[in-house]
Every structure is written in structure tokens, then in C-alpha cells.
């Protein structure tokens with residue numbers, strides 16, 4: 001059955017900051033546009049303000065004076081959560097443990113006063129969408145963590161929310177299940193086209209789920225962009241380090257070359273001095289390459305081998321070699337990095 005949902009809404013935050021009564025400034029006033037139907041991921045280290053921002057959107061917290069929140073052009077700043085048409089999914093599921101799966105999904109429809117026919121239709125649709133039909137009559141405490149989280153999603157979506165808010169919904173699950181459910185949620189959000197805001201501190205999750213990612217640091221937005229943009233063109237050292245693995249090779253410009261402790265590389269766009277930054281996949285083992293370093297560690301990762309090279313006074317450089325590579329700790333290897341894969345960023349940015 002095709003779900004006929006209302007057209008997705010855009011969300012617009014203007015000058016939204018948040019101080020708590022104890023003086024903690026969780027958010028510095030910020031502006032944010034969430035596009036209709038997109039999945040926006042809020043990503044950042046613990047304490048950076050992700051949950052506070054989500055709670056402002058939900059209506060569980062109010063922004064400091066001067067902040068404004070609009071859903072589809074309508075000012076909702078003063079509206080409490082129950083008047084905002086938001087669906088929420090938490091790490092802790094927040095389901096009714098003694099109720100059946102069906103009872104949980106039906107709950108919001110019943111509270112809203114939908115007719116019995118409409119409620120049954122919608123609940124059946126949600127059960128089917130989340131592959132829960134065979135479990136419809138089970139109690140929540142008889143389900144696995146992954147199944148509970150699917151019920152929580154079904155319950156949140158049943159009421160056709162204007163926006164779906166997900167606060168670390170996968171964090172409590174084991175790694176394998178998290179991967180599976182992440183893929184399922186990504187597909188589901190694309191299918192239902194609801195405007196969704198997803199909080200996580202896991203960059204792999206953010207990359208897999210987000211149409212766009214908001215990287216946050218200390219109550220501020222450090223960068224907004226698609227996963228690809230943020231990975232390939234980080235705006236700051238903080239973002240570059242937080243997303244993916246970042247390699248650093250300090251050096252000095254000499255004409256079109258970059259002189260480093262491991263050798264001299266062509267890099268016409270190099271800064272005068274500082275650091276060359278690059279991702280592991282930019283490094284290519286090459287017996288005639290201009291850089292030489294000693295393998296400090298190797299990890300077998302199944303489909304490839306990750307090698308870590310010693311760099312004097314720096315953290316090691318990571319590169320990925322094919323799974324059949326037999327280099328070992330202590331081996332001296334030559335490698336190269338194509339200049340177009342090197343970038344520089346101001347230290348403090």
C-alpha cells in the first residue's frame with residue numbers, strides 16, 4: 001500500500017541559542033535551514049549541543065530570547081511539542097513495555113481521536129512497512145532491541161509527523177544490528193520523504209544516513225554539507241579530523257615542491273609551511289615513490305590491509321593496501337601522494 005503522507009515541511013531556525021539556568025551555554029545563536037523531505041544529521045562529539053538543538057526543534061526546550069523556529073513558514077517557537085506534529089525516536093525506545101506492538105503503534109492515533117477503521121488501516125500499513133506484521137501481537141518486552149527500534153519508528157511515523165526527530169536511535173544496539181538497521185532506516189526515510197533530523201556522534205552513521213550533515217563543535221555549527229562535500233572539502237581542521245581518517249605530513253614549500261621528513265613531493269599549491277593533509281586512499285604504494293617510511297603497524301581489515309607509517313614527532317600516516325599485501329612492521333616502503341589529493345587548512349579554523 002502506498003503511504004499518502006502530507007507534503008514534507010521545511011524547517012527554519014533563526015538566531016537560536018540556548019543557555020540553561022545554571023549558566024551553561026549549550027548553543028551559540030545559530031541559523032539553520034532544513035529542506036523539506038531531507039534527512040539532516042547533527043554530528044559532533046559529546047556535549048557539542050546536538051541534543052539541545054534537536055530538543056529546540058521538538059519543542060522540548062525553548063530557544064533564548066530572540067530565537068525563532070518555523071515549520072513550513074509557520075512560527076512554532078511558542079508551541080509545545082504536542083502542537084508541533086513531531087515524531088520522536090530515542091535511543092531508549094520509550095515504548096510501552098506491557099502493550100503489544102500493535103498497541104504501541106496505534107497509541108498516537110488513538111490519542112488523536114482517529115476512527116477505529118482509520119487506526120487499523122494505518123497500523124497495518126506501518127506493521128507491513130517495518131516488517132513487523134508477524135510480531136503484531138507480541139509484547140514489547142518480548143522483542144529484540146532492533147525489533148523494538150522498528151516499532152518505535154513505526155509509532156513515530158504512524159501519525160504522519162511534520163518532522164521526524166531521531167536522537168541516537170541506534171546507539172544501544174550491537175554493531176552488526178546497528179549496520180543493518182542503519183541501512184533500513186536510510187531506505188525508509190528516502191521512501192517516506194519525511195523531513196528528518198537525526199542526531200549521532202558516529203560519523204559512519206552520519207555519512208550513510210544524511211542527505212546533509214551539520215558538524216557541530218562547542219555549541220556552534222562547524223560546517224554544513226553533503227557527506228561527500230564534508231569529507232572531500234572540510235572547512236576546518238576540526239571537521240577534517242572528525243570525519244574519516246586524516247593524515248598529516250608537516251613540511252615546507254620549495255618552489256613547486258613540498259619538503260617533508262619523509263621525502264620531497266610535488267605540490268604546486270602548497271602553503272609556505274605548515275601541514276599537508278590527505279586521506280588514506282590518496283596514498284599509493286610505489287617502489288619508485290618519493291616518500292619513504294617504516295611500517296609501524298598493520299591491521300588486516302578483511303577486504304584490505306591498513307598500514308600505519310611512522311612519522312617523526314607526528315601521529316602515524318594511514319594507508320590502505322590490497323588484502324594480499326604482505327608488508328610487516330619494520331619494513332621500509334616507498335609511496336606517493338598525488339598533489340590533487342593534498343590540502344591545507346589553517347590550524348585554528
Ligand SMILES: Nc1ncnc2c1ncn2[C@@H]1O[C@H](COP(=O)(O)OP(=O)(O)OP(=O)(O)O)[C@@H](O)[C@H]1O
Nearest residue numbers: 020022024026045046047048049050051052053201
Ligand atoms: N538541562 C541542562 N542543564 C544544564 N546544562 C545542560 C543541560 N542539558 C545539556 N546541558 C549541557 O549543554 C551542553 C550540550 O549538551 P547536549 O546534550 O546538547 O550535547 P550533545 O552533543 O547531545 O552530547 P551527547 O552526545 O553526549 O548527548 C553540554 O555541556 C551539557 O552538559
